[in-house]
Amino acid sequence: GDSVTQMEGPVTLSEEAFLTINCTYTATGYPSLFWYVQYPGEGLQLLLKATKADDKGSNKGFEATYRKETTSFHLEKGSVQVSDSAVYFCALSDYNAGGTSYGKLTFGQGTILTVHP
């Protein structure tokens, strides 16, 4: 079945440091890929997404490129801020083996990011 693996966490950085959170996936079909963010005390929010190979999703300075050859969707940001402290989830949504789609999200375990001033 489908699965998502995120890098082990938590990640602690100083403000203005470069961020990479690794994400790899296994899927039977041709999935869409997502990064969701969960700020303390809030629900999940979509950060960015990509729906086909080589697409780059971007938002709020974050970027991720859909790499089909390496089955990866790594999240990057050039200069993190204290306000980026949150839990980041990589997820995929796929067509099932029958060619129809139910659209459910399969999530990784999440990566806690803490940014210090």
Next chain:
Amino acid sequence: EAEVAQSPRYKITEKSQAVAFWCDPISGHATLYWYRQILGQGPELLVQFQDESVVDDSQLPKDRFSAERLKGVDSTLKIQPAELGDSAMYLCASSSTKRPTDTQYFGPGTRLTVL
């Protein structure tokens, strides 16, 4: 901006009691999802509705959990009886269709604690 509403935000109950959670999706969204998020893990799908019909409840513990979306709008998730292992965050999400490319919008969640 339209949001997914959930209530209550927090619920504390004793084991063997019944609990119910309510979700109101974004207006016009045909697809509604209930996920369960155990502390330190990613959310996992419990049940998915397309309008008023269940399209995936393969991970729903049907001996104690039930879900309905009678008019294809808001939805209720019930647990009876609650067990200690049910302590988790229950998240509701909606999307305009069930296509994998569509964005799912999440509510704030209901945090359940079973004592």
